[in-house]
Amino acid sequence: xxxxxxxxxxxxxxxxxxxxxxxxxxxxxxxxxxxxxxxxxxxxxxxxxxxxxxxxxxxxxxxxxxxxxxxxxxxxxxxxxxxxxxxxxxxxxxxxxxxxxxxxxxxxxxxxxxxxxxxxxxxxxxxxx
Amino acid sequence: xxxxxxxxxxxxxxxxxxxxxxxxxxxxxxxxxxxxxxxxxxxxxxxxxxxxxxxxxxxxxxxxxxxxxxxxxxxxxxxxxxxxxxxxxxxxxxxxxxxxxxxxxxxxxxxxxxxxxxxxxxxxxxxxxxxxxxxxxxxxxxxxxxxxxxxxxxxxxxxxxxxxxxxxxxxxxxxxxxxxxxxxxxxxxxxxxxxxxxxxxxxxxxxxxxxxxxxxxxxxxxxxxxxxxxxxxxxxxxxxxxxxxxxxxxxxxxxxxxxxxxxxxxxxxxxxxxxxxxxxxxxxxxxxxxxxxxxxxxxxx
Numbered sequence: 117x118x119x120x121x122x123x124x125x126x127x128x129x130x131x132x133x134x135x136x137x138x139x140x141x142x143x144x145x146x147x148x149x150x151x152x153x154x155x156x157x158x159x160x161x162x163x164x165x166x167x168x169x170x171x172x173x174x175x176x177x178x179x180x181x182x183x184x185x186x187x188x189x190x191x192x193x194x195x196x197x198x199x200x201x202x203x204x205x206x207x208x209x210x211x212x213x214x215x216x217x218x219x220x221x222x223x224x225x226x227x228x229x230x231x232x233x234x235x236x237x238x239x240x241x242x243x244x245x
Numbered sequence: 246x247x248x249x250x251x252x253x254x255x256x257x258x259x260x261x262x263x264x265x266x267x268x269x270x271x272x273x274x275x276x277x278x279x280x281x282x283x284x285x286x287x288x289x290x291x292x293x294x295x296x297x298x299x300x301x302x303x304x305x306x307x308x309x310x311x312x313x314x315x316x317x318x319x320x321x322x323x324x325x326x327x328x329x330x331x332x333x334x335x336x337x338x339x340x341x342x343x344x345x346x347x348x349x350x351x352x353x354x355x356x357x358x359x360x361x362x363x364x365x366x367x368x369x370x371x372x373x374x375x376x377x378x379x380x381x382x383x384x385x386x387x388x389x390x391x392x393x394x395x396x397x398x399x400x401x402x403x404x405x406x407x408x409x410x411x412x413x414x415x416x417x418x419x420x421x422x423x424x425x426x427x428x429x430x431x432x433x434x435x436x437x438x439x440x441x442x443x444x445x446x447x448x449x450x451x452x453x454x455x456x457x458x459x460x461x462x463x464x465x466x467x468x469x470x471x472x473x474x475x476x477x478x479x480x481x482x483x484x485x486x487x488x489x490x491x492x493x494x495x496x497x498x499x500x501x502x503x504x505x506x507x508x509x510x511x512x513x514x515x516x517x518x519x520x521x522x523x524x525x526x527x528x529x530x531x532x533x534x535x536x537x538x539x540x541x542x543x544x545x546x
Contacts, residue, residue, distance in 0.1 A: 126290045128484075144468055149468075184478065
């Protein structure tokens with residue numbers, strides 16, 4: 117079906133989602149992007165944040181940390197370094213990450229600091245949600 | 246001839262050993278199933294990552310000044326061998342096969358005048374290689390404390406290797422591990438991690454497996470640009486390759502252990518049969534000689 121987007125979300129450990137959906141919202145490093153069926157080919161890096169999958173009016177959310185989104189005419193594949201369903205997310209673990217990233221932020225400069233800050237923002241946003 | 250009592254205790258101890266090997270075989274079988282599932286679950290990720298790199302490398306091939314992780318730094322004087330073995334023994338020739346492969350590589354590289362450095366994962370490989378090449382080991386990690394393999398372990402190792410490469414400590418990096426074919430067969434293989442392009446060129450099978458997606462005439466948009474993507478993607482590729490090697494190793498170790506323990510159980514069974522036969526013979530011989538004593542005693546009267 118042309119008006120559905122074939123979407124799969126894979127992490128190194130397993131495949132978390134696979135199927136035809138209406139729309140997927142992805143947190144890209146350069147800004148959020150919504151992918152609809154028949155999107156033009158795109159390769160984007162992902163920052164820490166939430167992926168939202170829209171399927172038949174139902175929203176499914178995943179927490180992702182680092183990775184890539186690859187849009188081809190056959191569909192969208194998200195390769196996440198870490199991915200978990202938002203429901204099964206361990207908040208205390210995220211809090212621990214926030215503290216460790218905050219601590220490491222001091223010694224970083226330039227690009228690395230930017231990446232760390234982006235990571236931190238994403239983590240905080242998930243905690244607040 | 247051994248006394249009856251001695252034989253009895255022998256049989257008892259072999260029976261105990263058989264119980265242990267049998268239990269180990271069953272544990273290995275259960276773990277094998279889990280390890281195989283984990284290895285299979287990780288496959289979509291590494292396949293996709295590979296095809297993305299093939300894509301990007303294809304579009305970048307004209308630019309000679311690509312990232313060093315992809316095209317190499319132009320030298321091949323120092324080679325880092327990452328050798329992944331198991332932390333536990335009692336799994337047949339599993340560790341020995343990997344170590345043998347590593348030694349073949351070391352000998353071949355040294356004959357070609359290269360400097361070889363070793364990065365060892367797993368205690369068993371360390372024990373064996375430390376004797377021969379102790380001064381060439383730059384790093385050794387044991388995964389004995391890890392109850393379950395997760396991507397974080399491979400990430401830690403991968404980041405360390407990438408940092409070492411950037412610091413100019415080596416020029417080429419190879420990974421040696423055991424590829425899980427089936428329960429009976431595990432092949433020790435070596436693949437090139439850095440430069441990534443060498444692996445893609447050498448491994449034609451893998452390259453032909455990943456078909457570049459048909460873009461129907463459209464052009465890929467990269468966000469950030471190609472070099473930005475490659476900069477994050479290549480270190481991640483190393484992590485992923487190490488992770489899948491660890492998973493393959495784990496499945497191979499369990500498969501090998503299962504076979505080895507199955508053999509051990511069977512050998513113990515044979516031994517018990519032999520000893521029981523001997524025990525019965527001895528017992529009968531004893532009864533016969535006692536009877537002869539009684540009869541000849543009665544005849545003498």
